[in-house]
Amino acid sequence: MYAVRNWLIGGVFMLALIASPADSRAKDIPDSIDLGSLANLYGKVKFNHAKHIMLVKDCAECHHHTTGTLVQDADCVRCHKNSGATAVVACKGCHEAQPFSAAALREKSKTAYHTDRLGLKGAYHQSCTGCHRRMGGPTGCQDCHARNKRGDAFYSAGAYAQPQAHEEGKLPGN
Amino acid sequence: MKRRDFLKGCIACGAAATLGVSEKAWGIGSFEGYPDGMGVLVDLTRCVGCRSCEAACNKEQQLPAPDAPFDDKRVFEEKRRPTEKAYTVVNRYDTKTGGGPVYRKIQCNHCNEPACLSSCFVNAYTKTKEGAVIYNSKVCVGCRNCMIACPFNVPAYSYSSALNPVVKKCIFCYDTRLKYGKPPACVEVCPQEVLTFGHRNDLLKIGRDRIKEKPDRYVDHIFGEKEVGGTSWLYLAGVNFDQVGFDTTMSNEPILSNVKDFLGIVPMVLTIWPALFTGFHLLATKNKNHTNHEDGHSEQEDHKP
Amino acid sequence: MKRHIANGVKIVDSHYKVAGESKWDLKDKLLLGLTPWQYIIQAVRNPFNWILAVIFAVGLPLIAIRFIFGLASVTNSSYDYPWGLFLCFGLFAMVPLSSSGFMLGTTVEIFGRHDFEPIERLALLNGLLGYLFAVVYLLVDLGQPWRLPYPMVVAYGPVAVLFLVGWHVATYLSVQVCEVSVSFFEWIGFPVGKQGVRKITLGLTVSGIILSTLHQGALGALFNYAPGKVHPLWYSSAFLWLQFFVSSIPGGLCMVIVVSTIVLKTMAWRCDANFLDNLDKLTISLAKGASMGLITYLVIKLMGIAHDNKWEYLATGWGAWYIFEIGMGVILPLILFAYSIRRKIMGLIRFSALLTVFGVVLNRLNIAMITFNWKLAEREIPRWREVIISLTLFSIYLVVWRFILYRLPILYTWKTADERATAKEPARGYVTGGETEPAMAGTYRSRIDERSGIAAQQWP
Numbered sequence: 001m002y003a004v005r006n007w008l009i010g011g012v013f014m015l016a017l018i019a020s021p022a023d024s025r026a027k028d029i030p031d032s033i034d035l036g037s038l039a040n041l042y043g044k045v046k047f048n049h050a051k052h053i054m055l056v057k058d059c060a061e062c063h064h065h066t067t068g069t070l071v072q073d074a075d076c077v078r079c080h081k082n083s084g085a086t087a088v089v090a091c092k093g094c095h096e097a098q099p100f101s102a103a104a105l106r107e108k109s110k111t112a113y114h115t116d117r118l119g120l121k122g123a124y125h126q127s128c129t130g131c132h133r134r135m136g137g138p139t140g141c142q143d144c145h146a147r148n149k150r151g152d153a154f155y156s157a158g159a160y161a162q163p164q165a166h167e168e169g170k171l172p173g174n
Numbered sequence: 175m176k177r178r179d180f181l182k183g184c185i186a187c188g189a190a191a192t193l194g195v196s197e198k199a200w201g202i203g204s205f206e207g208y209p210d211g212m213g214v215l216v217d218l219t220r221c222v223g224c225r226s227c228e229a230a231c232n233k234e235q236q237l238p239a240p241d242a243p244f245d246d247k248r249v250f251e252e253k254r255r256p257t258e259k260a261y262t263v264v265n266r267y268d269t270k271t272g273g274g275p276v277y278r279k280i281q282c283n284h285c286n287e288p289a290c291l292s293s294c295f296v297n298a299y300t301k302t303k304e305g306a307v308i309y310n311s312k313v314c315v316g317c318r319n320c321m322i323a324c325p326f327n328v329p330a331y332s333y334s335s336a337l338n339p340v341v342k343k344c345i346f347c348y349d350t351r352l353k354y355g356k357p358p359a360c361v362e363v364c365p366q367e368v369l370t371f372g373h374r375n376d377l378l379k380i381g382r383d384r385i386k387e388k389p390d391r392y393v394d395h396i397f398g399e400k401e402v403g404g405t406s407w408l409y410l411a412g413v414n415f416d417q418v419g420f421d422t423t424m425s426n427e428p429i430l431s432n433v434k435d436f437l438g439i440v441p442m443v444l445t446i447w448p449a450l451f452t453g454f455h456l457l458a459t460k461n462k463n464h465t466n467h468e469d470g471h472s473e474q475e476d477h478k479p
Numbered sequence: 480m481k482r483h484i485a486n487g488v489k490i491v492d493s494h495y496k497v498a499g500e501s502k503w504d505l506k507d508k509l510l511l512g513l514t515p516w517q518y519i520i521q522a523v524r525n526p527f528n529w530i531l532a533v534i535f536a537v538g539l540p541l542i543a544i545r546f547i548f549g550l551a552s553v554t555n556s557s558y559d560y561p562w563g564l565f566l567c568f569g570l571f572a573m574v575p576l577s578s579s580g581f582m583l584g585t586t587v588e589i590f591g592r593h594d595f596e597p598i599e600r601l602a603l604l605n606g607l608l609g610y611l612f613a614v615v616y617l618l619v620d621l622g623q624p625w626r627l628p629y630p631m632v633v634a635y636g637p638v639a640v641l642f643l644v645g646w647h648v649a650t651y652l653s654v655q656v657c658e659v660s661v662s663f664f665e666w667i668g669f670p671v672g673k674q675g676v677r678k679i680t681l682g683l684t685v686s687g688i689i690l691s692t693l694h695q696g697a698l699g700a701l702f703n704y705a706p707g708k709v710h711p712l713w714y715s716s717a718f719l720w721l722q723f724f725v726s727s728i729p730g731g732l733c734m735v736i737v738v739s740t741i742v743l744k745t746m747a748w749r750c751d752a753n754f755l756d757n758l759d760k761l762t763i764s765l766a767k768g769a770s771m772g773l774i775t776y777l778v779i780k781l782m783g784i785a786h787d788n789k790w791e792y793l794a795t796g797w798g799a800w801y802i803f804e805i806g807m808g809v810i811l812p813l814i815l816f817a818y819s820i821r822r823k824i825m826g827l828i829r830f831s832a833l834l835t836v837f838g839v840v841l842n843r844l845n846i847a848m849i850t851f852n853w854k855l856a857e858r859e860i861p862r863w864r865e866v867i868i869s870l871t872l873f874s875i876y877l878v879v880w881r882f883i884l885y886r887l888p889i890l891y892t893w894k895t896a897d898e899r900a901t902a903k904e905p906a907r908g909y910v911t912g913g914e915t916e917p918a919m920a921g922t923y924r925s926r927i928d929e930r931s932g933i934a935a936q937q938w939p
Contacts, residue, residue, distance in 0.1 A: 075387050099367075100356075100357035100362065100372070101356065101357075102355035102356070105355075105371075105372055105373075108372070108376075115379075116370075116384065121367065122364070122365070122367025125365040125366050126367065129366075141224060141245065141365075154230075154244075155229050156232070156239050157244065157245050157246075160239075161243045162240065162241055162242070
C-alpha cells in the first residue's frame with residue numbers, strides 16, 4: 001500500500017517537474033514575437049524567440065547587459081560595473097521607435113551618456129543581421145519580412161517595376 | 175561713377191552678409207555654420223547597400239519612377255552620381271582590405287559655406303539656419319555655374335525641360351521635414367541606422383566617440399568636418415576615404431576663398447584705373463593737337479585726296 | 480562685287496550719288512547703291528554664300544530644336560560637364576579675341592596715337608560684334624535665357640564672379656555700341672548723335688578699359704571656383720585672372736590683324752586708300768604690341784606653374800598637351816613675329832597672328848572643356864549638334880560682320896566734305912522720312928526735287 005502511494009507521489013512530482021517551465025521567470029519569455037514597426041512597407045516579422053534562445057544561449061548576446069551575462073564591454077563597465085538585470089528586457093524598452101524626432105533629440109541633448117544609442121529599427125537590424133552575417137542566417141530584406149503592396153510601390157519593384165527592368169542583360173541606369 | 179559705387183557697395187555688403195560676419199573684411203571672417211544647424215553623420219561601416227534611402231528620397235521628393243527597382247543590386251556595377259531624377263545614390267566600392275564591399279551614399283553635403291551659393295549670381299541658393307542648402311527655382315537663369323563650382327559634383331540640371339529647366343539636388347527635405355524639426359526621409363527609413371541625425375556639433379562629438387571606442391573599426395577622420403569649410407553631412411568610414419570615392423585632396427578652405435582675392439581686386443581697379451588712365455592721357459597728349467571734341471576723323475577728311 | 484564695280488556701278492560711300500545732287504536714301508544705303516537685282520546677283524555669285532546656305536540649312540532648324548525641345552535635344556546635357564561648346568567657344572574664346580575695342584580705343588583716345596585711326600573703327604567693331612555674339616551664344620546656352628536680365632533687376636548675388644561678368648558685359652556692350660555708333664550716325668546722317676558721342680569719347684574709353692580689365696579677368700576667376708577640376712598646369716590659384724587678362728591683349732590685337740587680312744582678301748573694294756595705305760604699317764605696330772603681350776603672357780604662365788610648384792606635371796601626357804599649346808600659340812608666334820616684324824614680311828606676320836588667335840582659343844577650350852574634370856575617367860566630346868549650332872552662330876556672326884563692313888564707314892571714310900560746307904546754315908527743320916536734320920538746305924531741296932521728278936538744282 002505504501003509502495004503505491006510513493007509511486008504516485010513520485011509520478012505526480014515527475015509530471016509536475018516536467019510540465020513546469022525551466023526557469024521561474026520564463027513565463028514572461030515569449031516564444032514568438034511579432035515585430036510590426038515596419039513603416040507599413042513590410043509585413044510583420046514572425047520572430048522565433050525560442051529558436052534563438054536555443055541557438056544563442058546567452059541572453060546578453062542580444063539583450064546587452066539587461067539580462068543574461070552582465071556587463072562585459074569595457075566601454076560599458078566604466079559605469080555599469082555593478083549594474084544588475086533590468087526590469088524591461090524587450091528591445092523597444094530602451095531603443096526608441098523614432099530616435100530622431102525633435103522630442104528624442106531634446107532628450108538626448110540632456111544626457112551625457114547613451115547619446116549614440118540606436119533607434120529601434122537600427123537596433124534590430126544591426127543586432128540581427130550582424131549576427132546572421134557571421135552565423136549564416138538570413139540577411140536579405142525579404143528573408144525576414146515580406147514586402148507588402150505599399151512596399152512594392154515604395155521600392156518601384158514587383159508589380160510597380162518599370163518595364164525596362166525585365167529586359168535581359170540591360171543594366172539599369174538612373 | 176554712381177553705378178560703380180553701387181557695385182562696390184553691393185559686393186561689400188553681399189560678401190559681408192554671406193560670410194555671416196558684419197563688417198569683417200576679406201580673409202578674416204569664416205563661417206563655421208549656424209550654431210543650431212542640423213547635420214547627418216553617415217557611418218559607412220554600417221551600410222549594406224539596400225538602397226532604401228534612394229527609394230525614400232524618390233517618394234518624398236516626388237521624383238519620377240526609376241528605371242530599375244530600388245532593390246535591384248545590378249546598379250552597383252557602375253558608379254553613379256546624383257541626377258535630376260535621383261537626388262541621392264548609393265555606390266559600391268570593392269576595397270582590397272578583405273572586409274567586403276563598402277557602400278557609400280552620395281547626396282548634397284549641405285556645406286557651411288557652399289560653393290553653389292557663392293557662385294550664384296542671382297542668389298538662388300540659401301543656407302538656412304537649420305543647416306540645409308536650398309534652392310529657389312524661380313530666379314534661376316540656368317547658367318550652371320553652381321555645377322562647375324560644387325567640389326562634390328552634386329547639382330544636376332533638368333536639361334530635358336524646354337520651358338523650365340532647373341537645378342535638381344537634395345534639399346535635406348527642408349520643405350517637408352527639416353523646417354518642422356523632422357529628420358529627412360532617407361534618415362528615417364534607413365534600416366541599419368547608417369544615418370544619424372542631430373545637431374552638427376553633437377554629431378562631431380558622436381563621431382569622435384565612435385572612433386575612440388572602436389579604433390579598429392574606423393579610420394581616424396570625419397570627412398566633412400573641415401573639408402571645404404565644413405559640411406553638414408559628415409562621413410565615417412572603415413577604409414581610407416580615397417578608396418571609396420572621396421576626394422581627399424580638398425582644401426579646408428571654402429571654395430569661396432579661391433575667388434576672394436580677385437573679388438578684392440575689383441574695387442581697386444574700379445578706383446585706380448580712372449585716375450591712372452586719365453593721367454596717361456594727359457601725359458601723352460599735352461603737347462599734341464589732340465582734342466576730344468572735334469574729330470580726328472574730320473581732320474583726316476580734310477586731308478583726303 | 481568686283482564685277483559690278485568694274486562695270487561702273489557706284490557704291491555708296493557718302494550721302495550723295497553725285498556730289499551735290501541726288502541723295503542716297505536708306506534703301507540705297509542698304510543695297511550699297513546697287514539695284515535689288517544687281518545685289519542679288521552679286522550675292523548668288525559669291526561662293527562663300529553657298530557655304531553659308533548649307534550651314535544655315537542645317538543649323539537654323541537645329542537652333543529651333545534647341546529652343547523647342549530644350550538643351551537635352553542638342554547637347555550632351557552633362558551634369559559633370561555643364562558648360563559645352565556654346566560657352567567654351569562662343570563666350571570664353573570669343574571674348575578675349577574681342578578685346579581689340581578697348582585696346583585701340585585706348586591707343587587712339589588715351590595715348591593720343593591718331594595714326595592708328597584707320598584701323599580703330601575696325602577694332603571697335605570687332606570688339607562690339609565679338610561681345611554681342613558672346614551674348615548670343617550665352618542666350619543659346621542658358622537654361623532660361625529669358626531670365627538673362629534677372630541679375631540686373633530681380634535677384635542679386637553680388638558675391639558671385641558671374642554677377643560682375645554680367646554687369647560688366649552689359650555695361651561694356653553699351654559703351655561699345657556708343658563707340659561704334661559714331662560710324663552709324665555718319666552713315667545714317669545724324670550728326671547731332673555723332674557729336675554727342677564724340678564729346679563723351681574719353682569717358683567711354685576709360686570706362687571701357689576698366690570694364691574690360693575686370694571682366695576679362697573675371698572670366699578667368701570663374702575657374703577659380705573649380706580648383707580641383709581644371710588641370711594644375713592650366714590652373715593658377717593666384718594668377719588665373721591675370722593670365723586671362725594678359726592673354727586677351729595679344730588675342731585682341733591679333734584678331735584685328737586676322738580680320739583686316741580677311742577684309743583685304745575678300746573686300747578690298749570697300750576699303751579706301753586711307754585704310755589700305757596704312758594697313759601694313761599698322762599691322763606691324765599691332766604685331767609689336769601683340770609680341771609684348773605674348774612674352775608677358777609666357778612669363779606669367781611659367782610663374783603660375785612655379786608659384787604652385789607644379790613642374791612635375793609637365794612630364795605627363797597633359798604636360799605634353801600644355802607644351803603644345805604654349806609652343807604653338809605663344810612661343811612660335813613670338814619667334815615668327817620677331818623674325819617677320821624686323822624684315823616686314825607681311826605674310827608671315829599675318830600667319831603668326833592667326834597662330835596667336837588659335838593659341839588663345841585653344842587655351843580657353845583647354846581650361847573650360849578639354850582639361851576640365853581631368854580627374855574624372857570620362858572625357859566628354861561635344862555632340863555633333865552642338866558643333867553645328869556653334870558653327871551656325873559663328874556664320875551668323877560673319878554675315879553680320881560682312882553686312883556692317885559693306886555699309887558703314889569702317890573701312891573707308893565717309894565723304895562728308897560737302898556736308899560740312901553747309902553745316903552752318905540755319906536749320907530749316909525739314910523732316911524727311913522720319914529723320915530731322917539741321918541745315919543741309921541744298922540737300923533737302925535736291926532730294927524733294929528728285930522725288931517729285933523736278934530736275935535737280937545745281938549745288939549752290
